[in-house]
Amino acid sequence: MSDPTPINAPIGTRDILPGESEHFATLVATFATWAQRYGFGLALTPLFEDVGVFNRGIGEDSDVARKEMYVFEDRGGRTYALRPEGTASIVRAFVQHHPTTPWKVWYITPAFRYERPQAGRYRQHHQLGVEALGTDDPYLDVEVIALAWRFYEHLGLRQVRLHINSMGHAECRAMYLTQLSAHLSEHSGSLCDEHRDGWSRNPLRVLDCKKEPCVAVTDAGPMLVDFLCEDCREHFATVTSGLDTIGIPWLANPRLVRGFDYYTRTTFEFVAEALGSAQNAVGGGGRYDKLAEQLGGEPTSGIGFGSGIERLLLALEAEKVVLTSKGLDAFVVDTTGGAVALELVERLRAAGLSVDRSYDQRSMKSQMKRADRSGAAVALLVGPSERESGTVTIRDLRNSDVADRQQSVTLADVVASVQDYTNKAK
Template sequence: MAKATGFKTPKGTRDVGPPDSARWQALISAFEREAQLANYGLLHTPIFEDIGVFQRIGEGTDVVQKQMWDFLDKGDRRMVLRPENTASVCRSFVQQRPIVPWKIWYQGPFFRYEEPQAGRQRQFNQLGIEVLGSSDADIDVEAIALGSRFLERIGLKRVLLLINSMGDVETRLKYAQAVQDYLRANLGDIDREDHEKIEAHPLRVLDSKRPNTRKVTAEAPRVEQFLSVEAGAHFDRVQAGLGSLGISFAIEPRLVRGLDYYTHTLFEYQSSALDTAQNALGGGGRYNGLVEELGGPDTPGIGFAMGVERILLACDAEQAFVPPDTAPVVWIIDVTDGSSARDLTHELRSTGVSADRSFDHRSMRSQMKAADRSGAAWAIIVGDQEVASGVVTLRNLRESDDQKTIERSQVVAYLVEVLSQR
């Protein structure tokens, strides 16, 4: 417990240190590899932006209405810590005007000012991709497949892929009207807490978790009946593509997602291994109006974001993606004046062998304990006898207790040789 005068991480934030940080890095690397395999480039955007960038994602959304972590800078500009990345990427696209299709991936911290709970932090990390400049349904397939492949490759098995379509803007408007009419007609059977949403955001009532509302929405009109010919063809092509790639999915007519910019394809990856309220590992969809909203040309886009913390929670639940081994290969035990430890660690590191040592002239027992605890495979022991004879003692700490005497001048080359044979 922190002292009265001590500081702690701010509410809804946490430190991530060893060994968790190594696992976290490995997860990012796994995603980076997946992105590179599909020729996506890395885009870093600022962690804060003008508040207007994010207001474009929908005035009626919770993200904009109550979760924006905004502040005035010293020039009286209204800034906001980014709550998501799609709007930033579109802002960047408008500013840079890269050639299309622009395929980028990203990773980093995001911020939403809300009450923390399981799988929900005020600062959290997302990784994801965006593609701007193509309305080809095969890009939808590529994006969805990339996410599925990533989750599969890190060892998650209990993942459900849900998809839906919102159609184009006209479809969406007509469908929203139909849903609203239907909900109004069944007002009495809908949980009271959802009544307000019926008027403000009828589509969002569809993913309400309240039992009475769910009974009503199960029978709600389906979007298929409202899809234009083009929108229907697009959705058909996406489904056929996923089928061709052998990716299993379920159509979820009530999947609407909370951001207003989505059109056409919507998708979400859910973990059935998590029994918390937040079981969505990630989600995304197509947004064909957002670039224009931000002052650019009419440009289609699609992408998804996944929550790093949630993925790791799911990995814990499935006992997948174990932390990588970060132990040094060699530990130097020097019971003379420490000079050998100083020089040998440097030599080993220079040849690419990880090595560490104790400091502060600890006892041999203490140094051996430290070597054991570190997980090192080898110990190099240097005492007065060794120094006098120009040798060191090389001890195997893992497979056996074998140890042997070896020339001081040979030991580094010897270890490099032994390690190369693995």
């Protein structure tokens, strides 16, 4: 009947548990703060969508849509997919609800891609990001990029480079694609093994190829920037000069095409140079002026970016940045059976303090050890004599060199005394 074999988390997924989850939580809280500062409201959308939301959005020929989506059929025969990225769902919600524009939202979500896991790449990872719909004002592009930049900066990342490019709008890109295809066709024999026969399915992808043969061929070929129309050129110039104005360094990268078909005009990527591996993009995004239409809505401009939380945590680790989170204020050590601790921790918690205690009536030495490991600022000791006199002994656990590390306070003064300690520590 029952199989006693333990079951592990699925391939490419992982548990984020205390010890690590504090960093995750601090990172999300930081992003929430910054997104709000920039005027974005939180948007929560379903984890799964009609598969068309993603197919139409990110392009049926993209790798993600072709082979990386978790697609399934529900009991009613509808075909759904777990979201592989954040933008398409948000735009679907925009089309469905017709909010007034400009509509600025931020999100945090798991994202799913069926691919072989490796360092910095998971089948379920977490993304946070923003989307802004309803205007093609280039200053909005600047703001979205600025938000990402300030967020990384505030986290403590110092080795992030902003790569930026313009994909043009539909017409300039079409002109460019004709030229690029002609060039690739002429030199297809010199492309890498993978693209020699496969380049025509998505010529832009060849620009993204890092292999020597492809780089050589595309270097000698036409570049998208040279095909931008007057409007697109001006849009791009306004974005980059806007970045200059507010002091955000950028790097023009004409090869930056990114993986999803919906991008138009501005595209950008944040590369964490501290990450040695190929998985060094901690965030990216761009403008998508056709996506709302593709999802059945009115033509609506939009721009956004997404950032991978796991990648950011790896980048922070690589840069040796430690995200601090608030530890315990106090740990109650009760050697009289634990009933005094019960009341004490409740009172302290009600006063807004973070408090833990030990259980199972362990020895004082054992409880003190736990108090120490807990990282609490102070230990609150209750033994027979304290219980007798209605007092608590407060012991400073962090400053081992000061003389008066312990003091006795009445139960009535405990809350205020602990608050004194934690305020001093700040």
